[in-house]
Amino acid sequence: MDIAAAKAALAHLELDENPTSIRAKSRDFFWYSPVLKARLDHVTADFVISPRSEAEVIEVLRVCHAHGVPVTVRGAGTGNYGQAMPLAGGCVLHMKNMVAIKAIAPGRVICEPGIVIRDLDAATRAHSGQELRMCPSTAATATIGGFIAGGSGGVGSVRWGALRDLGNIIRLRVVTMEAAPSVLEFTGEELHRVSHAYGTNGIITEVEMPLAPAYDWLGVFVTLPDFAAAAQFGADLARQDGILVKLVTVCEAPVADAYFQRFKGRVTAADHVVILMVAPHAMDGFLTFAARYPEAQVIYRSDAHDWPRDPGVAYEYGWNHTTLRALKVEPSITYLQVRYAGPDFLAKIAAVRARFGPELMQHLEVMREGGQVIYAGLTLVRFTTEDRLEEIVRIHEDLGCMIFNPHRYTLEEGGRQSVDDRQLAFKREADPQGLLNPGKMIAWDVPDWAYQGIYAYAGLRAAE
């Protein structure tokens, strides 16, 4: 690794050498996890380049390849798995300058990866009343490229499923890290090579994404006195094919009362809360539906309320913003990601809930998976020790729930504990020296890894 030579060769680009700034740009929201916080807090790159074009991306990859310098790509750094952190140092490729929108058409947009999702949505809305089908709760700061490379779904997944589902990404343009980098275009089955690959096997330089109509979504909050009833309400609502919603979030009591500051005085510690985004023209249908649940109380709708302080956009109470709000109030809180699927998914949730006391607080997000309504759990956990956290994971698994562990920084451990052969095969082609985001794909480093415990990347640069 010849950092100095690489920097010298790239000095004509937007190069950041300020240690404070480099450290900031080497971090993401890994600190949601006390496990990752303990391991990655010192991680920092040697330098940061912010390319302005695909040609500059190619140049960075060519030069870093020549000098054996690792390259870790990042968008806004809103991921929670350390996926944008340069474990072995080297170069962070910051995509903030690549924000061009190339084309907007009915149902699709073509753009560069560094554009912030809220800006992209604003542009497609202004152009033709369209927006992305789905976005993370961090849409105000996250980039579209980061979402594709490091995310899986979010606000809108109640209708459209996950990013990995066919049709939710149309095309990706990717640069490889070779002596002479290639530029490739992926569609169809090939998309899975690089989507949700943390930039371990190529750098996305252009994306084509499907769009949905952009409505003036109403934020709606509903309370129910019983958690199981709240979970049922959310699932039932999502199964109403004619009621267009974009978000169905269920928070167990006392999450809203304890952690949502602007809910103070509007909920009690006993209120389970359902957070919704409803299309304006679906409100009559929604209210008719809600009236069928006598215990459900609509306590807020964004178009007509008397709350003294506006609570802001609804989706910033859902997905990982729920976690963020909780840990800001109670720093010991972290979370787990759970998949509750199958026809008995509500029973699974009840079983998990019955097994734990206040150590866990249920937070559910409706998703579509294979045409079915399921719940993803982003369970709030009052963290004590790593051993106990592992035990909690095992208890979930014993109860038939799949865990996507957010206390791991590898693709495999954060996923289904198995290598994605398509990603691995493509990394062999596209990054033969293993310089792209090293340490994030176990199968590359230790092909026979048996998941006996947390994977510790041998190349992790030690703290100074």
Added chain:
Amino acid sequence: MDIAAAKAALAHLELDENPTSIRAKSRDFFWYSPVLKARLDHVTADFVISPRSEAEVIEVLRVCHAHGVPVTVRGAGTGNYGQAMPLAGGCVLHMKNMVAIKAIAPGRVICEPGIVIRDLDAATRAHSGQELRMCPSTAATATIGGFIAGGSGGVGSVRWGALRDLGNIIRLRVVTMEAAPSVLEFTGEELHRVSHAYGTNGIITEVEMPLAPAYDWLGVFVTLPDFAAAAQFGADLARQDGILVKLVTVCEAPVADAYFQRFKGRVTAADHVVILMVAPHAMDGFLTFAARYPEAQVIYRSDAHDWPRDPGVAYEYGWNHTTLRALKVEPSITYLQVRYAGPDFLAKIAAVRARFGPELMQHLEVMREGGQVIYAGLTLVRFTTEDRLEEIVRIHEDLGCMIFNPHRYTLEEGGRQSVDDRQLAFKREADPQGLLNPGKMIAWDVPDWAYQGIYAYAGLRAAE
């Protein structure tokens, strides 16, 4: 019933007294059913009024109420249950002049009921790239009011469910038939009073409907050599949350070869065919999906094909246009409407198919129901006798399939063989003399009817 007095009082309106024209305007597509054809072929009104405004509707209802003249409302007469036919004679209220579009907004349109659906869609598309969520295959001639009052779902139901589902109708404005007619506005649970009530308890004068984005839907035809595989293909596709489709029709061999003239030479008598409408931006996802089924052959896509004669819009091969095409070639063909639901719906279809030979040809339409993908069957039946048709119905029911019998002219028999109490209760309020579309609601005429056989309305005017 004083016909002459009513006509005299309404002579200043658009009044049709020509017997040939009156007879034509007294008919719908009831003749798809040999059972209804035998019973209703002679049915004709005494006169037809085409009101130009809600005020004229009120006047007609007031005058006809005063003179005891029945009033049967109709749109384009594309229904198949005789729902627009004046069994007791009297006045047909033809809505062809009430075609105004009052407002178009994001996600909604407000209009009069007599507008043809294709015209309405053209207007909302031109205004803001929107269209109705769902329409019948007769959209080119059917009216929106007729669809609401006499239909249940159709093209688009694969995504949005049925018309009766919450959110698929926003608001209906209705005039009652009293000495002094009332004008009422219904939303929410009240919509069910008059939607799919055949105009038996009020006349719809304005509708507010939700809109979806209008894409340049591509027609796509796929062949498979095995019927079960074709049914599986269609259901699997509909469960792909990220692939936006508007129509998934499955036709058993040899339907396409035998009845779809422009398919000649492109399919064989052994080809089962899946007819699709796919959003342009979903085509990559669709083709990726289709490639996972090695036996599925895409034989046509409307944006790139070499068929010598363009087959026209895809939806005119689906829903009841399939039946229409078949009976034009083979006049003995009629159909049944079957609901295949539950987790084993594909097994139910297989069981029905195994039970019959060429007497039945399967025709399936994907719908959403309660958040689930199900199939509606519009099974083609080679008619022999009424008794045999009844036997076929019973066999379906014995195999666990619900039949919506299209060989009946009452709401109950065409539905779930039970009265809709909301519709009956509202008829008591809105049509105390029972003058609106008489003979279509058994519960009004014979409250203790036991469904022991086909209901024969005692007031049916005899053939001359």
